[in-house]
Amino acid sequence: MNIRMAIAHQHRETPLAARVSCNDCSLSQICLPLAVDPEQLDELDRIIRRGRALKRGEHLYRAADSFEAVYAVRSGALKTYAMSEDGEEQVTGFYLPGEIVGMDGISTAYHISSAKALETSTVCEIPFTHLETLSSRIPTLQHHFFSLMSREIQEDRALHMLLSKKSADDRIASLLTTIAARQQRRGLSNRIFRLPMSRYDIANYLGLAVETVSRIFTRFQQQGLIRVEGREVEILDRPRLCGEGRLHAG
């Protein structure tokens, strides 16, 4: 079985349109419902606008749009990016199903980055003022939100270390294992998966040139660490990929 077939196989889920509440959503164990009691889930359910669809390349919101809601990714994948004064794009994050995007706008009341679909995607919209009201009434939900934002800060700190101290090899390896772990969280394989983003987005996110990304993918394959076929990736030797052997030797 080649990589493409293997990946297609694990994506046979019930059609999205059939899900009309968080109760029935396959992501409920990693998404917001995680934080509320079953009897309070209805309240959360009622404020969520479900199933907004985005085509590849479409924007969920743009920088300077007024901040109204945060979004739970239900299917597909998004990237967020900011524009510097001189017009160059900085990809700031990738968001996979079950993850929450849009929390950057809270302090300014408008978004400071843009969110764009990397492929056909659906999101659930959670109006933020409603969410705040509800959070006051449901302490676990408030805590979960603090927690989500805190985790985002933690991840940014890890990225800070990656960008400031690690080689290009380490950055790519880290991206691959991070994506793999997030796949696993959703119940998919952490060994074989499809990258939703282009080499350009990877390079931009990791502070590298596209050519460098390409070269490293090729070399990792030659070294037997991974198998790559366009955007499909299989991790062959996780220990060496994670460092023990790539960093300090071969």
Place this chain on the structure above:
Amino acid sequence: MNIRMAIAHQHRETPLAARVSCNDCSLSQICLPLAVDPEQLDELDRIIRRGRALKRGEHLYRAADSFEAVYAVRSGALKTYAMSEDGEEQVTGFYLPGEIVGMDGISTAYHISSAKALETSTVCEIPFTHLETLSSRIPTLQHHFFSLMSREIQEDRALHMLLSKKSADDRIASLLTTIAARQQRRGLSNRIFRLPMSRYDIANYLGLAVETVSRIFTRFQQQGLIRVEGREVEILDRPRLCGEGRLHAG
């Protein structure tokens, strides 16, 4: 008047020991009290443990300590840093008076980084469970906290761009102007100030070698952009320092 004298001059404030409540704190307009009505300030006041003192080099908390509180810096300055598996330090942030440190631990219930005093400092301790309870009752406080964390995320995104796309010159220039702006927020000069951190910390934070930081400080001075004398800095030509002229020319 030399740099040292100029800086000493603007630090004549009332002694810290005299301040027994947020009401009397000179930082109340940029710190937590900002978010609550005067009549509710008492409630906030009551949960805050004030005036914990730290000597230079002392830790406020260490990675893996259980997460109990967040802290408002009252005087002095702190740095936060994380340790990678291979034992190298990564400075993740600097915290000046009026700023909140320690929000990284919420999601894990233990701190993932350590916080250390860069100089003699005092902090106000805000037990987090109390803060959560209070936030449920005071919507503006809840919002303020979401907002604070959101701002932290925004700043991390800006740093991401800095590390991934900008030259060493840009990074140093950005650090200087950021510190200057934060000084101004506290009512101090945004032109002339003392850096609380060593060249090593700056280098570590910005992903550079100490030697590079040193060289750039020297060159910026030769170019007439700044005046440096150890940790004392005066910004002489903000426009060129900020880019228009340094980036695209001279």
Place this chain on the structure above:
DNA sequence: ATGGCTCATTGACCCTAGTCAATCCACCGG
């Protein structure tokens, strides 16, 4: 099919910033 896209790969060359090393300075303890 054909042309025009964008994405990806590979090679050749170069430059920015890291490394190594020496020196200087301020501060501290005896």
Place this chain on the structure above:
DNA sequence: CCGGTGGATTGACTAGGGTCAATGAGCCAT
């Protein structure tokens, strides 16, 4: 007073990864 220690500066050399350029591969509209 002197030696020790850590921070800062400067010089010489080097390498990791960026830039430029060419080519290939997949995809869509015509």
